[in-house]
Amino acid sequence: MNSQQLHATPATGKLLVVDDEPNILSSLKRCLVKTPFEVFMANSAQEGLAIMQEHKIQVVLSDFRMPQMSGAEFLEQIKQHHPDVISMVLSGFADFDSAIGLLNSGAAHKFLRKPWNNQQLIEEVDGAFVEYHARIMNRRVLEGEHNPEYYAFEQAVRDQFEMQQEFCLVSLKIKDYDYLEQHAGPGIFTGLLTEIRGLVSSELPQGSKTFAFDSGKIFIIIPDFESEEVIRRRLSAINHKLNEPNTQRKGCVKINCVMGYALAPTDGGDPSSLMENLRCAFSVDNSDRERLCRFDSALRDLQQRQLKIKNSINGALRDNQFFLHFQPKVHLPDQQIDSAEILIRWQHNELGWIPPNEFINLSELDGQIEQIGEWLIDQSVKKIAELHHFTPDLKRVAINISSRQLANHSVVEQFEHLLDKYALPPSLIELEITESCLIQDFEQTLAILWELKELGVSIAMDDFGTGYSSFAYLAKLPIDVLKLDKVLVDGIEGCKEIQSMIGGLIAMCHELGIDVVAEGVELEGQVALLKQLNCDYIQGYYFSKALPKPEFEKLLLQQPFMH
Template sequence: MIQGLSASGVLIGTGLGFFLTVLGVAGWQVNQRRRGKSQSLPTLPEAQSPAAERLREAEQRRLAATVFEAASEGIVILDPDYRMLAVNQAFSRFSGYAVEELVGRRVSELACSRDALRHFPVIQPVLEQQDRWQGELVETRKTGELYPQWLQLKVVRDDDGHISHIVAFVSDLSARRRSEARVRHLTHFDELTGLANRLLFKERLEEANQRARQGARNLALLYINLDRFKLLNDSLGSELADQVLHKVARRLTKALPEADTIARLSGDEFAVLFDSYASLTSLARVATRLLAKLGRPLMIEGHELVISASMGISLLPDSARDIATLVSQSNQAMLQAKHLGGGSFQFFSHSLQHSTLERLQLENQLRKAIAEQQLTVFYQPKMCLATGRMNGAEALVRWDHPQLGSVPPGDFIGLAEETGLIGPIGEFVLREACRQACQWQREGLAPIRVSVNLSVHQLRQGKLVSLVRQVLEESGLAPQYLELELTESQLLDSVESIISTFEQLHQLGVKLAIDDFGTGYSSLSYLKRFAVDYVKIDQTFIRGVGRCAEDEAITKAIIAMAHSLELMVVAEGVEEDVQLAFLKAQQCDEVQGYLISRPINAAALGDLLRSDVVFL
């Protein structure tokens, strides 16, 4: 209940004298309207009244008239038969009736008082006993529109105790109700997408859990995370990213009409609750259908975007016994789908839980490995085909775990990229490779070029150029003896930014290479724009040399194209003499692979440099 409104509260609090003043003004206004005269205040009779008393009464009438007309709440003066004697502008405004349409008419004659009339049997006894009543009604404007109204009635009695007037204070609660509805909506729904928010989702999940326990029903929870959304947000900006989220939400709603609740939990994370499901097969069909619909291209302000998502599905009671476990398991399954490359869904299983736990433990151990310097750098020699001598080496990180021994790079490099640990690992390899290359030169050995792999994470940080400059200065290595490699597929992450970064690195004198060439999707027009020096042919094509005519043709084409662009060509993964002979015949510039040497530690590579071995 609302316990008073501004203007009406003032009037009620001023006492009966003020009411009588208002009633006097109101009665005089009614008479003046009937006579067609102006509404200036009447002059008080002068008989036996001092001048000061006249001024005081005139001022009181003027104040009452001002409050009456200027009040933001409606004020209506009624006689004992509920005939309207005076109505102020506020009531006229929100009821839709002109003052002239109301004055002189009974309340019962007007549609704007229907709810009050329905409650009259309750209102009347209270008024007679307590001289006041207040409550909320739903009344009707002249247009027929319903609106919430707060009504306060005050009885005025004459000297004999009889009711002489009834004063009604009326407030239109429409704006207040809209505001309250807005607050309720924002409390339970996401403002951007209109989907249920985390709070409402949690409530719905609890309710569904109770129903499931009572009716032996099954719950299914889909946990959805958009793939590479942070990259999209960083590249296009938050406004366009918000448009993507809005359209994704619409696609979720249209694609899943059978879902009981669809919620946006935070950022690019969504959840879908099925209060019951028919079978695992039906859930798989739903997930497949949803992935297909999410994967259709989106047009956002001239940008064609393809959005994929990773989904995790958990079930109650099949895999989980309580709500907290259900949510945790669906999240684990989603992370597994993302780890497998995204754009897919995974059902939770206990083997998956074991795998997730192992990955969590490995992540913690990897963080410890970085801090405790368990990482080392090995080097795989590169041979110049023209001379047969080593002229470079690729720096490769290795992990010597105190208990597990040597951990294969394939077991932790992907994890490092997912967790952001690839940044400090990449910086460690860069610093160590530059330091070691300079150390070999100080020992009087022939200078060689050391190659260090870059990650997209390092490029996104925007500090790569300054880091490389700092490392070169600290190590004393000449820039031409450092080569940085980026895989072809990574070039499309942020083309313009990478081009700018490569140009700055090229100006430093650093050599640049595109690794795994032929496996990505970059066009030749992009290749011309990147300030690179080397192209590395992916080993999948080299393996086919001597066995597959198509792989040989692709390898020939890459070498010819690179040379036409005045780029050097390196073939990786060379393991057989027939491959080496083919590459030499095609005038490939450099090769690396097990036929030349496996990755070796710094000391072993130093011995190779001292021996000045000729591989051919």
């Protein structure tokens, strides 16, 4: 066997890399040699399967096109015989369509493209290990439900129902438990459990019971309490003490806990429904949700909706359920529409109209934003080419780019390919980015933005005014357009300070050669003030909402545009 193994020392996980090209394996070896992963290299799918028989591989990174056994066949074998393993495809852009079936079936977790960015690739591999540990933890929970401790817990819940008295059931989850256990040692849970039981004893009514499981999950039964307000206050105190740094905590100083609770019989009239509703309190994706959450029926409805949306995205891309609208940008000096922003829309077969923020936020959590972003770029450039043939008056059309897309050089290749395919002047394309795109890796993002700029496209900074450090970026980034967020525009009437600030900002942008667009303009008074302050463009409902392409084309014929 010609496989190579990197790292002789213990690592955070075992990674298998498979590619039939020796040069690619060598490059990946150089990229991964300094990572904490234990890395195995194989030059064929058959060799990779043999390695997996000998070692407990957790993450696989595989080429797609390989002789004898393809990447698709290889990953399907892994899914069948090693269902917990997280597999990713690393291949050229042309293989993406062929790999969609693997992504839809669950055999592949993600599609990563060649050539890769080293730092981005390491982050994706690290994320795959996090996903693996989460998958193992979920399985441990399910298996743990059949152990003696869980039987004791179930009996205690049944006993409470038989008493026909209201009680509170609490679920406490230690996030990233597997990671903590691996780095702080196998005894970490024992110490945390002692600490938690001490807090339960001091903060909760006498008779409260704790039930602990190896997965880092703890259930608490509170048989008697004064009111929900009191019990919530006490649970919040426990949660706060657990989450704050503690130098006395053996093995680790900081942990991340979340709590959910349900009241019986209000939130469930039997053990099964109470437990199901309690789980629901944890499963809803909401970055703003509290660390302490009580179940309510709206959470169940939201959970079901979010699951349906996330599970429908791949099918929606395949079945062309997404479509594009165009919101005009009006040039203030002559009231001419010479540019627009492309906005994605989704009419779900069952759920109907889904707000873009909702499905985009969910797709970012699952990583599906990359697939949506690729579809958006491909379809947008195609439509821009059609508009260019329709009228020569259109100067620029904006496309929104996500932070994930800007983290990979492949976005440059995609635009190069599409500009050549449609013989489109790059000056017609404007790429809108937000400040959040710059936070994770400013230098990497800056390099990719300059590559895009060198293609001849324009760069716009969107949502300006909602962050704290946007001013610092203006002189550093290759920005052609700055978009004032609606929150600034909303306050412009009747506030001299905001007027002065916007006026100064516009003047500064003009000195830097940057055009300014005001978003979310809805009132005539806002238009008058922005025109007085020499704002270049207006975008918002005062002139037009986002329109389907045929209706947008009709507006282009009504030049100069008048409200």
